[in-house]
Every structure is written in C-alpha cells, then in structure tokens.
Amino acid sequence: MISENTRFHWYIGPVCDRLPAASLRQLAQEAARARGDGGNEAADEVIAYVSAHQPGALTAQLRALWDIRPNRHSYYASWPWRAADDAEVARLLEVAGDPSGPDAGFAVRCLQETRRPEVLARLPAGHGQLAGVGFGRDGDGGLRRLHATAVWHLAFPQEILDQWASRNPLRRRQPSWPVNAGSGRQHLTSGFLDRTCPACGHRLHRLLRLDPVPAGLGITSRARVEFAWCPLCGTFPEAGYARHTQDGTPEPLAHRPRSDRYREPGPAEDWFIPQTPVELVRLDERWRRQDWALSNDRENLHRAGGDTDRRRDRGEHHAEQHRKAEAVDYPRHHVARLVVGA
Ligand SMILES: [Zn+2]
Numbered sequence: 001m002i003s004e005n006t007r008f009h010w011y012i013g014p015v016c017d018r019l020p021a022a023s024l025r026q027l028a029q030e031a032a033r034a035r036g037d038g039g040n041e042a043a044d045e046v047i048a049y050v051s052a053h054q055p056g057a058l059t060a061q062l063r064a065l066w067d068i069r070p071n072r073h074s075y076y077a078s079w080p081w082r083a084a085d086d087a088e089v090a091r092l093l094e095v096a097g098d099p100s101g102p103d104a105g106f107a108v109r110c111l112q113e114t115r116r117p118e119v120l121a122r123l124p125a126g127h128g129q130l131a132g133v134g135f136g137r138d139g140d141g142g143l144r145r146l147h148a149t150a151v152w153h154l155a156f157p158q159e160i161l162d163q164w165a166s167r168n169p170l171r172r173r174q175p176s177w178p179v180n181a182g183s184g185r186q187h188l189t190s191g192f193l194d195r196t197c198p199a200c201g202h203r204l205h206r207l208l209r210l211d212p213v214p215a216g217l218g219i220t221s222r223a224r225v226e227f228a229w230c231p232l233c234g235t236f237p238e239a240g241y242a243r244h245t246q247d248g249t250p251e252p253l254a255h256r257p258r259s260d261r262y263r264e265p266g267p268a269e270d271w272f273i274p275q276t277p278v279e280l281v282r283l284d285e286r287w288r289r290q291d292w293a294l295s296n297d298r299e300n301l302h303r304a305g306g307d308t309d310r311r312r313d314r315g316e317h318h319a320e321q322h323r324k325a326e327a328v329d330y331p332r333h334h335v336a337r338l339v340v341g342a
Contacts, residue, residue, distance in 0.1 A: 151306035191275025
C-alpha cells in the first residue's frame, strides 16, 4: 500500500480510520521503513496520521525518524515525538542543550510535544509556546494544565449526520461520529442567542450549551455554561466569548472593535444547522487528539475538553482562509478551544 503508491495517497486517512490499533502500529512501522528508503508521500501521510492518533506506534522508530525528518516543512513534523520514551527525551534534551546547534530548535519542539510537565519544566519555553501544548504558568511560575485531558465528542442526531455525509461521503460511518440516540443527557448546539456581539451588533450563534456542566470537564465554578461566537467577527480574540457570568451566560473576553478586514461579504447563517440536541460521548483513545488539517474534513471535530489545536493558534491567516469551510457544518473547533480553564 505504501511502497507501491508513493505519490498517490488520498485514501490513506480513510483506511487508517478503520484499522484496528495493532494493524495501524504495523502500518506505522512499514511507513517508517519505507521512508528510510527515500521520499515517499504515502509514508509521510501514514506517519502524520499515526503521530496524531496513535503516537506510541512510532516510539521505537523515533531515532530513525530523527535522521529522516518526515514532513519536515509541516507544523506537525515534531508530532511523532509525542510518545518519546525516556531515552529519547534524554537525547533530545542534550541536543536542545546546545542552542547554537543546528537541531536545537527542532529538539525543543519535539520535547514540547511530549506535553510532560517534568520535561516542559526543563525547557526555556515562552508563554505562547507553552499555551500551544496546553500549559500555562501559575503566579509562582509552576506549570498548570489549561484543559481537561479527557475529551467528549458531540453526538448529533442521525439526520444531521446523514445530511453532512451526503456532502462528504468519507464521513459516512467514520468512527469519530457517534449518533445521538436520545438516551443520554441532552445538551444543545447551534441556533442563536438572544444577545448581540458588542463589536458589530450581529446576533450571537450558539456553539454549545452545557446544562448542567458535566463533571470532569474542568469547569468547576459554573453549574451551566453557554459558549457563543459571532459569525461576522469569527474566532478572533476580540470576539471570543470565553468569560461567563455566574449563571453561565457568555460575556465577551474583550471589547476591542473588530477590523473591517474580516468582514464577510454575506451572512454565513444559511449554512448553520438549526438548534440541535447533542449528547457528549467519550470515544476511544484514538480520537483524544485530532488535527484540523490532518482530519481533512472527515473527522468529528465538535468536541469539548482535550488538547488545543496548534493550527488555530497560528491566527488570522488560516482563520480567514478557512472560515467559510467551517461554517458549512457549524463551527467545529471553537468548543475545543473555548472549554479551557473556564
Ligand atoms: Zn461581531
């Protein structure tokens, strides 16, 4: 599959989605071997997928991958090191310890991806870099995790899933899309709030209403909470609603007026699904970490808790470029980003 189709790889993600863990591990090893023989885009694709969804399958290959450096120019080049073992961490710390060395910067990125507090504590990471891997610093300088490690995926009613799958067949029976059978606690997504955006006056769109807030999500100061965003201002910091009153009503994080640069030519509301009941479902370990770009519009990225998506932190460039696509099936990342330290 890998060695015979080195330049033809659209099918890799959908196949990997459906492979059991043991088979995915085997495929990862084959990919690492094939990549050692030279350029191979199919192998790169497998390595990227596995680095997001089952990084432990690459632990034994890391020393070889260090020399090969697959996906070298992508932001996920360092992700295979998410499951680096102690020996590899020690080696990376040594490389990172000589700031003038050619690989020091990459070694730091790899070490950050381990997301292990005792490793991060040994790095000269700035605030932004720490936040990118889900940590911040307390007043006394100690490391603090910014989000719940557990992830809940939103389960939508079958008719909504069918509607989306008709537009994107690769979503059909893709395992990260649980169905809301109506038997569990119902929360609410989409629809509009009876509130307007302070920056532009547009009515606010609901991301998710948690009523009550489930235990384990890391939200302890509010019994209910509602997340919202402005379809015109998008996801920029000036339009983020990550602050909440005592009764859980969203309040803007800041009141800076938005720039006209981001004004959409027309409202995106036509694309939104109506107000819809959803359940929160725990999926297996494979879906704990996901990436917006690597998911390639197949995976369910409507989720609460878990790691932040580094790509979103890269800001305006990508956000502007992809905002329209997000609106198609309702803005899906915001929940993951907003349910952080609330
Ligand atoms: Zn607005």
